[in-house]
């Protein structure tokens with residue numbers, strides 16, 4: 001299920017996925033106005049860093065790859 005939220009110039013989509021650290025279902029807001037992105041965000045459940053690789057086409061997430069980052 002996708003929730004689209006319009007915030008001024010940003011188009012954010014809530015993406016649900018399994019955290020590669022704690023295996024819990026978590027969600028993050030993805031800016032779908034950016035076609036290709038690679039960034040690091042902490043898991044909302046276990047607070048471990050996750051590297052997010054994401055590709056967007058026509059306002060849809062076509063590729064999403066969360067990778068665990070060791071500390």
Ligand SMILES: [Zn+2]
Pocket residue numbers: 019020021022023024043044045046047048
């Ligand atoms: Zn986690």
